[in-house]
Amino acid sequence: MNHRPALSEQAMTGHLQAEVHSATVGDSVTVLEIRVPKAQAYETWLRYHREHAQTGWYPFVSPLWSSDFVAREAIGGPWSGGGPEGLARALAQDPEEVVQELVSAAREWTLADWEGPPLALPSDMFEDTLAADLTEHPEVDPRTHPGRFHSGSGNVSICFVQARHGYEVPALLPKAFETPNWNFSPFGDDHRQLLPAWHVAVLRSWYERFGAELYYAGSSCLELLVTHPPSDRLTAARVAIEQYAYAFDDIQDLERAGDEQVRSHVWSFWWD
Numbered sequence: 001m002n003h004r005p006a007l008s009e010q011a012m013t014g015h016l017q018a019e020v021h022s023a024t025v026g027d028s029v030t031v032l033e034i035r036v037p038k039a040q041a042y043e044t045w046l047r048y049h050r051e052h053a054q055t056g057w058y059p060f061v062s063p064l065w066s067s068d069f070v071a072r073e074a075i076g077g078p079w080s081g082g083g084p085e086g087l088a089r090a091l092a093q094d095p096e097e098v099v100q101e102l103v104s105a106a107r108e109w110t111l112a113d114w115e116g117p118p119l120a121l122p123s124d125m126f127e128d129t130l131a132a133d134l135t136e137h138p139e140v141d142p143r144t145h146p147g148r149f150h151s152g153s154g155n156v157s158i159c160f161v162q163a164r165h166g167y168e169v170p171a172l173l174p175k176a177f178e179t180p181n182w183n184f185s186p187f188g189d190d191h192r193q194l195l196p197a198w199h200v201a202v203l204r205s206w207y208e209r210f211g212a213e214l215y216y217a218g219s220s221c222l223e224l225l226v227t228h229p230p231s232d233r234l235t236a237a238r239v240a241i242e243q244y245a246y247a248f249d250d251i252q253d254l255e256r257a258g259d260e261q262v263r264s265h266v267w268s269f270w271w272d
Helices: 009-016 038-050 066-075 084-091 095-113 127-133 166-172 196-210 233-246 254-259
Strands: 021-025 029-037 057-062 155-162 212-218 221-226 266-270
Touching: 009 029, 021 066, 029 038, 029 066, 038 057, 038 155, 057 166, 084 166, 084 196, 095 196, 095 233, 127 233, 127 254, 166 196, 166 212, 196 212, 196 221, 196 233, 233 254, 233 266
Parallel strands: 057 212
Antiparallel strands: 021 029, 029 155, 057 155, 212 221, 221 266
């Protein structure tokens, strides 16, 4: 995709043709935000996502107002301080190496500590074994519209940041969403949350392999729209294990994940 230079904040504000709220998070990340009824979130996101290559401002749906990003940033901690420098460091990683480090850590942790559900079955932590248990042609949810996390009445935000890809958002806005109680750190420590650079690596890997685009980010929830999800059993098994390593709270039955979410066009994640 060819990207033009991003529109200026003033130009983008005029382009949105709506009441625009603006905030500067940290020293350098500008967030623009418009508010829409929840029922209109997908269509509004889709419109601006289609224009992203021309505007340079990536849209995502959020329950947060622009001022909330500023308040969260002020709390500090290891998941603050987003911006171009953190993004550059995150993009310097090999995304596949990071994904495999997370998978290896999750496999080791599960095999060592398995005491029954809700942990994944130890045998399912190996893609060949899991693939044999998956359905060749499962009945996949035909839903292509997301919305697990913004049903009902009321408004949500469509937020915009200057970014070339949606997978860059966690490095620019580390507190756009949180991953409490995640504990598969491959480095022998106990971060208890995924670091922003790890989010960038995982989301970038899924974007490059399957066209997974960031749609919703807020609180402890994330939703992706996937252009070409895995169709064969072995790839589906591999990705189911990756999703378990990424979001253990939400992805626990790997056979079900491999037959359902992984092969659908909407991937949702939640951390408890």
